[in-house]
Amino acid sequence: MSALGLIDTRISVKASPPVSLKGTLVTISGKLENNILGNWLGLGDKQVTISLDNSTIATATTMSDGSYSYSFTPPVGTHVVTVYYPGDWLYNSCSASTSIQVEEPAQYVGALLQKYAWIILLGLGLGAGATLALPLRKKP
Numbered sequence: 001m002s003a004l005g006l007i008d009t010r011i012s013v014k015a016s017p018p019v020s021l022k023g024t025l026v027t028i029s030g031k032l033e034n035n036i037l038g039n040w041l042g043l044g045d046k047q048v049t050i051s052l053d054n055s056t057i058a059t060a061t062t063m064s065d066g067s068y069s070y071s072f073t074p075p076v077g078t079h080v081v082t083v084y085y086p087g088d089w090l091y092n093s094c095s096a097s098t099s100i101q102v103e104e105p106a107q108y109v110g111a112l113l114q115k116y117a118w119i120i121l122l123g124l125g126l127g128a129g130a131t132l133a134l135p136l137r138k139k140p
Helices: 105-124
Strands: 009-011 014-016 019-021 026-036 039-042 047-052 055-061 067-072 077-085 094-103
Touching: 009 077, 009 094, 014 094, 026 077, 026 094, 055 067
Parallel strands: 019 094
Antiparallel strands: 009 026, 014 026, 026 039, 026 067, 047 055, 047 077, 077 094
């Protein structure tokens, strides 16, 4: 318990997938827990706020085991997702954050080709005289 006599809480957050292509559904999930006599237990039927880059995008209600989830299609870019539980007359507030990255399809494929080009060359069995042109990723 805290100095005010409120019960401590904690919340976890996970993005799946953390790196995706534009138009891909991303699921934010985690668990809200409270500390009762040193044991962390799920805290159900509580509202948590989900924000993308400090702007609220949704609220979710925790299940009986404290779990929550929300799926959405984020815009292109690197973003911070924050989940916040405001607390109440009995429980302290808590929050947690994670990052997600959403890329344009061409950039994503180009990055994969650059990263795994040697595997592709080896797999194709290209000889010393062969030439392979790979698209280069544009720098912002």
